[in-house]
Amino acid sequence: MSAEGLSRRRFFGLAGAGTAGVIAAGAAGGAIGRATAGEPLAPPASTATDAVPFTGEHQAGIVTPAQDRLHFVALDVITDDRAELVEMLQAWTAAARRMTAGQDAGEVGAVEGGQYAVPDDTGEALDLPASGLTLTIGFGPTLFTTADGVDRFGLADRRPGPLAELPAFPGEAIDPAISGGDLCVQACANDPQVAVHAVRNLVRLGAGVVSVRWSQLGFGRTSSTSSAQATPRNLFGFKDGTDNLKAEAPKALDQFVWVADDDPGADWLAGGSYVVTRKIRMRIEQWDTATLADQEQTIGRTKKAGAPLGQAAEFDPVDFAVQVDGQPAIPVRSHVALAHPTNSGTAILRRGYSFVDGSDGLGRLDAGLFFIAYQRDPETGFVQVQRNLRTDAMNEYVQHTSSAVFACPPGVTGPDDWWGRTLFS
Numbered sequence: 195m196s197a198e199g200l201s202r203r204r205f206f207g208l209a210g211a212g213t214a215g216v217i218a219a220g221a222a223g224g225a226i227g228r229a230t231a232g233e234p235l236a237p238p239a240s241t242a243t244d245a246v247p248f249t250g251e252h253q254a255g256i257v258t259p260a261q262d263r264l265h266f267v268a269l270d271v272i273t274d275d276r277a278e279l280v281e282m283l284q285a286w287t288a289a290a291r292r293m294t295a296g297q298d299a300g301e302v303g304a305v306e307g308g309q310y311a312v313p314d315d316t317g318e319a320l321d322l323p324a325s326g327l328t329l330t331i332g333f334g335p336t337l338f339t340t341a342d343g344v345d346r347f348g349l350a351d352r353r354p355g356p357l358a359e360l361p362a363f364p365g366e367a368i369d370p371a372i373s374g375g376d377l378c379v380q381a382c383a384n385d386p387q388v389a390v391h392a393v394r395n396l397v398r399l400g401a402g403v404v405s406v407r408w409s410q411l412g413f414g415r416t417s418s419t420s421s422a423q424a425t426p427r428n429l430f431g432f433k434d435g436t437d438n439l440k441a442e443a444p445k446a447l448d449q450f451v452w453v454a455d456d457d458p459g460a461d462w463l464a465g466g467s468y469v470v471t472r473k474i475r476m477r478i479e480q481w482d483t484a485t486l487a488d489q490e491q492t493i494g495r496t497k498k499a500g501a502p503l504g505q506a507a508e509f510d511p512v513d514f515a516v517q518v519d520g521q522p523a524i525p526v527r528s529h530v531a532l533a534h535p536t537n538s539g540t541a542i543l544r545r546g547y548s549f550v551d552g553s554d555g556l557g558r559l560d561a562g563l564f565f566i567a568y569q570r571d572p573e574t575g576f577v578q579v580q581r582n583l584r585t586d587a588m589n590e591y592v593q594h595t596s597s598a599v600f601a602c603p604p605g606v607t608g609p610d611d612w613w614g615r616t617l618f619s
């Protein structure tokens with residue numbers, strides 16, 4: 195790459211770090227202010243424009259502090275040739291390494307290859323910094339065996355038991371056209387154009403090997419995955435992510451998120467995780483007619499502070515023993531009561547995003563939460579919590595319309611490693 199090709203995006207990233215660093219210092223200050231004496235301090239937040247390391251023990255994009263934007267894509271493999279699939283995964287890894295570092299997808303770049311070459315990058319991220327881009331890959335159950343039982347790639351006996359289609363749940367209206375998939379890529383970034391660029395270039399590199407099954411754009415993260423982050427609000431106007439699993443709690447992550455050495459499929463999946471995605475339509479107009487008291491009783495937390503009902507501040511502990519007028523302050527059918535580990539018996543790492551896909555032709559917003567959860571086993575993670583939400587007061591206001599599950603391999607470690615090596619080698 196020429197000096198100019200290198201400098202156009204790299205220079206911006208470096209130059210931008212100065213100001214953004216000041217903003218980040220302020221944000222980290224907020225977190226320090228919140229911490230009580232004796233608590234370990236959260237690591238300083240990186241800036242919104244910085245690059246997130248692509249390599250590591252675990253894939254980036256799981257406990258990485260949740261970025262503000264999402265482009266999630268599920269793909270079907272359209273070749274039966276295992277070698278072609280492996281070659282594509284290697285090409286994807288090389289491109290992902292480059293794009294997460296703020297570089298073009300290919301070595302030549304969007305504009306450096308001369309007038310008569312097809313560019314190996316599409317160009318819409320030229321001049322943009324890395325923007326915290328993470329790319330996280332997952333393998334769906336149908337990659338191992340198709341729905342009609344065909345083992346296309348000799349992987350059938352490598353499917354871990356927990357990687358199974360999710361069961362049906364009451365009240366859902368799952369659309370198969372926006373569910374499932376052989377592969378997924380979760381692209382998160384602080385600039386939507388950077389996330390979309392990354393997915394577009396991976397899909398371009400996969401031509402003839404994969405085709406896009408469905409994809410989803412998201413904005414406004416609806417969770418925090420680090421205690422250095424302020425809790426965002428979801429489209430119901432409530433703080434969402436307060437009681438999430440966080441990067442600063444490695445023991446809880448080992449217990450609930452990372453596949454361990456003695457778990458099923460550990461020969462290729464140890465250090466990885468399972469991701470469950472659910473597109474959840476939120477009945478915004480109906481919610482907007484509910485009183486503030488009804489809304490708070492439905493969630494189980496206050497709208498302003500995000501405090502558990504019966505408590506004062508957001509991070510006060512959820513205490514189901516607190517009573518108001520002889521009744522539990524947190525109603526037993528509230529979302530928080532049923533989702534809390536005390537009652538669900540488990541924990542998941544939530545990493546979802548709001549979506550607004552326009553309106554539905556009846557004047558209502560086609561909007562909601564693209565729910566993403568990472569866990570060590572979907573059955574004892576999402577499925578267990580979702581079963582416990584059967585009587586959730588919030589069910590009146592939401593409906594699940596898409597569903598998918600993928601096994602996400604461990605992180606890419608060295609310069610020769612590639613996405614899926616442990617599975618395909």
Ligand SMILES: C=CC1=C(C)c2cc3[nH]c(cc4nc(cc5[nH]c(cc1n2)c(C)c5CCC(=O)O)C(CCC(=O)O)=C4C)c(C)c3C=C
Pocket residue numbers: 428430432433434435436437438472474475476493495512529530533534535542562563565576579580583592
């Ligand atoms: C099956 C898992 C879950 C689904 C599906 C889900 C949907 C969903 N949640 C909100 C809003 C909030 N959820 C909150 C907490 C919370 N939610 C889940 C799980 C699912 N949510 C868990 C495990 C928890 C944590 C419970 C606890 O430990 O206290 C909150 C409160 C703030 C917080 O702790 O994050 C809100 C608000 C919506 C709108 C929604 C579907 C559209």
Ligand SMILES: [Fe+2]
Pocket residue numbers: 529533
């Ligand atoms: Fe929730």
